[in-house]
Amino acid sequence: MSTRSRISPDTVEASATPAWTVQVAGVLADEADACGGSPRPAADVPFAAVHLWHAGAVADLVGEAVARHGGDPAPHEALRVMHVRAAMGEAFGEDAWSVVLEPVLREMYLLAYPRERVHSRAAAAAASFALSRGWAEKDAKEYGETYARMNTEASERVYAEANTIANTAAHALAFATGEAEDYAHAWPSAVLRAWIAAYAGADATAGPAGQEARRRLRDGLDEAVRRASA
Template identity: 70%
Template sequence: MTTRSSSPPETAGTPLVPDWTVQVGGALADEASGDERLVGPAAGTSFAALHLWHAGAVADLIGEAVARHGGDPAPHEALRAVHARAVAGEVFGESVWLAVLEPALREVYRLAYPGEQVRARAAAAASSFALSRGWAEKDAEDYGDTYARMHTEVSERVYVGANAIANAAAYALAFATRDAREYAHAWPFALVQAWIAAYAGADATDGQAAQEARARLRGGLAEVVVRATA
């Protein structure tokens, strides 16, 4: 697998991709308190800070989420270990990063999938359709439940698989090249939101647990940036 040493320059026809610190800062901002402190101006050039963050605060948060929901911690510990070795100066190619990223991301997106919301909407829509066709209320309800279960299972597989595959490839390139611009091009704000949903529950991303997750990730990143740029 080949890698690129740097991203092509932005052109007039290419949408401007915000710096990763801007993206992540927005995703982790505490709107209630107005706390948007995150990283200093040097963070955009300090890729070591990203590895420190992923090996520390991020891995800790996702490890707790996986343990709470009975998931397999092995993929996440494998990813943490590679990040920790990268902090120590080891360089890994895209294939190595891809091998540890994809299984870990599959679990993140599985936990982040809003299954209850999708199931409820599908059941209501299917039941309404059956009622409109003259079905008895109980039969329509049973049809809605069956349809929703099947629909949600398929939707979850597609959501988890597509996000894990696409994002593993994008982040593998960024980590292999140690390129902050490639990391920004992977749109990390979306992955941050998935981490928060995995920890707090996909149906509770505005609640206390979600705020706790944001605070932990925000504080962890601020701390490692100081360490990486000192």
């Protein structure tokens, strides 16, 4: 008979999910942090800071990315206003949050998708396959481009849809309850990476634009925590 102590599923789940502040700090960290940059927010910050952050730095960053690509700013403004009202203490249910989150997240994930990289790899693989089957180089290249276009469009839709469905549900719950634990279980670090990719470009998140996005989000979070804790 085993004497090993039993761990409940709830305990495993809780221990496996880092606090939202830890998740966010990990994504926003860059070289500046090693040289005395912005400190990690305290683990017990008021949840209003999350709403203030989304209504401020997050909304500004994503809004700029949307405008650059000719998107509709209305859904993003609606979400920003809702975060402002929530930060002031107004309560909204999961359904209300879902309605405003869904179009915003879908557009963000479309912007964050690495379509150029996916297209290039698919075109090269398909052309290589055609060449191995004896196709002429010109025909193989045309086949590769056609395959890559269809493959990329389909992959982009699936990527955006799957991430939108999952993150809308998780974040709607967290924003409705206002609980830090629920927000951590929504894995904001994953959405945060998508915000940065949407702003900087999926293949440029390590470059200057990606660093700028991280700095703006980091500074915005610091300000939101200060305001919520005042």
